[in-house]
Amino acid sequence: MNHILVVDDEPQLLRALRINLHARDYAVLTAATGAEALESAGRLAPDAVLLDLGLPDLDGMDIIRGLRAWSSVPIIVLSGRSTTTDMVSALDAGADDYLTKPFVMDELFARLRAVLRRPGSEDAPSTVTIGRHVVDMPAGTVTGPDGPVRLTPTEWKILTLLLATPGRLVPGRQILREVWGPQAEEHGNYLRVYLAALRRKLEPNPTRPRHLITEPGIGYRFEP
Numbered sequence: 497m498n499h500i501l502v503v504d505d506e507p508q509l510l511r512a513l514r515i516n517l518h519a520r521d522y523a524v525l526t527a528a529t530g531a532e533a534l535e536s537a538g539r540l541a542p543d544a545v546l547l548d549l550g551l552p553d554l555d556g557m558d559i560i561r562g563l564r565a566w567s568s569v570p571i572i573v574l575s576g577r578s579t580t581t582d583m584v585s586a587l588d589a590g591a592d593d594y595l596t597k598p599f600v601m602d603e604l605f606a607r608l609r610a611v612l613r614r615p616g617s618e619d620a621p622s623t624v625t626i627g628r629h630v631v632d633m634p635a636g637t638v639t640g641p642d643g644p645v646r647l648t649p650t651e652w653k654i655l656t657l658l659l660a661t662p663g664r665l666v667p668g669r670q671i672l673r674e675v676w677g678p679q680a681e682e683h684g685n686y687l688r689v690y691l692a693a694l695r696r697k698l699e700p701n702p703t704r705p706r707h708l709i710t711e712p713g714i715g716y717r718f719e720p
Contacts, residue, residue: 498612501525501542503533503559504574505551509597513546516601530554534562542569544612546604549575549586557589564590570611570664574599580713587667587715594665594714610663610719624659625720626707627700631659638698645697650675654690658708658718667715691716 502513505528517524525542527533530551537545545563549556560571571591575582578596586594592611595604624631629640636652638645647655653675657666668687672680680686691710695702709717 497521497523498543499523499525499540500608501527501533501536501540501545503527503530503545503551503556504548505529506548509548509574516605520605528552530556530559533559537563537567537569541567544570544572544608546572546574546608547591549573549577549582557585560586560589560591570614572604572607572611574604583714584667584669587665588670592661592664607663613720614661614663624662626698626718629698631655633659640698647694647697651690651694651697654687655694658716662718662720665711665715665717669715671716687716 500517500522502510502517502524503526504510504513510526510528514524514526525536525540527536528551530553533545533547533551536542547556547559551559556573556575560573563569563571571593573586573591573594574597575586575594576597577583583594583596592614593607595607622633624633629638629645631638633656638647654671657671657674668684669681671687672683676683676686691708692702695705695708699705699707707719709719711717
């Protein structure tokens with residue numbers, strides 16, 4: 497049974513999340529302040545954290561950074577802050593996903609299942625399947641139904657970043673920074689071009705991608 501730490505100071509939402517988590521066979525831990533959240537996470541080691549950013553004592557961004565200083569626990573932000581800047585800041589700080597309030601419970605649980613499926617770095621598979629293609633990570637090769645698929649070095653770097661965290665949203669600025677350097681963080685057009693090329697090579701239907709997903713204005717994710 498997975499243990500989920502829910503951090504929110506809204507009693508009604510906390511109660512609704514607790515009921516829905518229990519109904520889906522999750523164990524629930526709760527915290528109404530940032531201090532409680534950090535103490536509970538350190539003491540109880542939850543399998544995932546659902547985190548509101550607007551807490552009475554600490555800003556949620558500080559909690560994300562505090563957790564990331566020692567833990568890789570998946571963090572899904574649940575926040576009323578809906579601007580792209582807030583979303584990107586939370587993801588850059590180390591959150592795995594971001595949902596704005598109000599949200600649909602079914603979507604929340606789909607995203608929770610996705611982050612819980614994500615393997616730890618020590619369990620990362622050596623091969624990954626994308627549709628009918630097999631990516632051999634150590635060998636740096638991709639094989640499709642018609643044989644080898646050639647990726648450019650840049651395409652390979654981008655794909656590696658996405659495959660490293662299945663189900664997790666990777667901020668576009670992070671990809672730009674790691675592939676092209678800090679000076680490229682504002683050049684999102686680079687990524688659009690390369691993701692389109694990757695989809696043409698790897699997706700069954702490039703116009704309706706199932707595995708290399710865009711979160712408009714935020715980043716990209718690999719869905720197994």
